[in-house]
Amino acid sequence: MIDESIFPGPGAVGIAPQTASAVVDLGAFSRNLTRLREHVGSTPVMVVVKADGYGHGMINCSRAARQAGADWLGAATPTEALQLRESGDQGRLLCWLYGPDEDLEPVVAADIDIAAHSAEQISMITAAAGAVERTARVHLKIDTGLSRNGAAADRWPELCAIAAEAEQAGAVRIAGIWSHFAAADEPGHPSIARQQEAFSAALTSAEEFGLSPEVRHLANSAAGLTLPDTHYDLVRLGIACYGIEPAPGLAAGVGVDLEPVMTLRAQLAAVKPIAAGEGVSYGHTWTADTDTVVGLVPLGYGDGIPVAASNRAEVQVGGRRAPIRGRVCMDQFVVDLGPGATEAMGDEVIIFSGRDRGPTAEDWADVCGTIGYEIVTRIGVRVPREYR
Numbered sequence: 001m002i003d004e005s006i007f008p009g010p011g012a013v014g015i016a017p018q019t020a021s022a023v024v025d026l027g028a029f030s031r032n033l034t035r036l037r038e039h040v041g042s043t044p045v046m047v048v049v050k051a052d053g054y055g056h057g058m059i060n061c062s063r064a065a066r067q068a069g070a071d072w073l074g075a076a077t078p079t080e081a082l083q084l085r086e087s088g089d090q091g092r093l094l095c096w097l098y099g100p101d102e103d104l105e106p107v108v109a110a111d112i113d114i115a116a117h118s119a120e121q122i123s124m125i126t127a128a129a130g131a132v133e134r135t136a137r138v139h140l141k142i143d144t145g146l147s148r149n150g151a152a153a154d155r156w157p158e159l160c161a162i163a164a165e166a167e168q169a170g171a172v173r174i175a176g177i178w179s180h181f182a183a184a185d186e187p188g189h190p191s192i193a194r195q196q197e198a199f200s201a202a203l204t205s206a207e208e209f210g211l212s213p214e215v216r217h218l219a220n221s222a223a224g225l226t227l228p229d230t231h232y233d234l235v236r237l238g239i240a241c242y243g244i245e246p247a248p249g250l251a252a253g254v255g256v257d258l259e260p261v262m263t264l265r266a267q268l269a270a271v272k273p274i275a276a277g278e279g280v281s282y283g284h285t286w287t288a289d290t291d292t293v294v295g296l297v298p299l300g301y302g303d304g305i306p307v308a309a310s311n312r313a314e315v316q317v318g319g320r321r322a323p324i325r326g327r328v329c330m331d332q333f334v335v336d337l338g339p340g341a342t343e344a345m346g347d348e349v350i351i352f353s354g355r356d357r358g359p360t361a362e363d364w365a366d367v368c369g370t371i372g373y374e375i376v377t378r379i380g381v382r383v384p385r386e387y388r
């Protein structure tokens with residue numbers, strides 16, 4: 001059933017749900033989270049719902065996450081975090097990515113924890129805290145080797161000193177210290193041990209400045225599954241909750257069964273025979289070598305279907321796999337139903353799902369040279385989400 005209050009309906013989204021939709025199985029999402037929580041034991045978990053819940057719908061996933069025991073929610077941007085508050089979420093919530101000109105007052109006022117990695121960011125947060133007359137909850141981020149955001153090791157003591165001063169002044173509470181892995185999804189990668197050491201050193205140094213965070217956190221899904229030493233006080237779980245392996249076999253290897261959450265499906269919008277020698281789609285990058293029957297799927301790169309899937313990925317029709325033929329277009333692509341196929345317009349196509357229902361998002365990622373994260377997250381705003 002579509003939640004009309006969250007998702008306004010086909011008029012606004014551009015494709016009628018009977019024609020194509022992303023069916024989101026919130027039961028599977030909850031079961032994944034329950035299994036992941038069992039796996040990490042007593043350590044609290046943050047469920048990461050940024051980027052519209054990795055394309056699955058941020059609000060509905062956040063509600064399912066809370067019901068299944070998420071202690072924290074994680075958003076990338078302050079705007080996402082504010083949307084979560086507006087939806088009624090009142091639990092612990094962290095956001096971590098913002099620019100120098102953003103207004104953080106509403107974020108502090110809404111009791112949203114916010115990350116900081118520089119003196120400038122502490123100043124922004126302190127100013128916002130003063131304006132709304134609240135103590136801001138801050139998570140200091142150390143760059144342990146990802147070279148994205150986070151304070152470099154040589155700037156860390158200075159950041160701790162500034163943060164400790166702001167804490168003593170009552171402007172901020174250093175609620176967390178954290179970092180993020182570069183390659184936790186590659187067991188044995190040399191960066192893992194180096195990042196753990198750097199994180200441990202940063203914690204010791206912060207302690208010397210009198211900082212005593214409530215939560216120290218480093219682990220993502222991959223580390224949550226395979227690196228118990230990195231769990232500290234909180235594990236940040238994203239992709240695994242959505243039923244996608246951070247890397248092939250990682251969850252399965254530790255006995256955690258993940259169920260795919262999103263099924264992307266459509267109805268065939270046209271079916272027709274083509275003769276041997278006929279070219280298909282823009283540029284005729286595929287030509288039929290025998291007489292066959294092709295079907296038209298009404299989704300394209302405007303909806304997040306990668307052009308890289310052209311002539312590579314497969315869909316499921318009538319219980320069998322049908323390969324994409326020719327180039328994926330903005331709104332549609334063509335599949336080869338095979339000689340003598342009896343499908344008709346309106347028959348169902350599973351673009352990806354899982355298990356015995358068709359290819360998985362990981363299968364698509366594999367043939368497109370990308371990651372499962374991207375396959376689900378890029379499903380566009382025209383595609384209605386239906387919640388089961």
Ligand SMILES: Cc1ncc(COP(=O)(O)O)c(C=O)c1O
Nearest residue numbers: 048180220221222236237238239
């Ligand atoms: C800072 C941070 N923590 C945690 C996560 C969750 O990672 P994953 O989806 O691999 O579990 C992400 C996602 O990219 C992230 O950016």
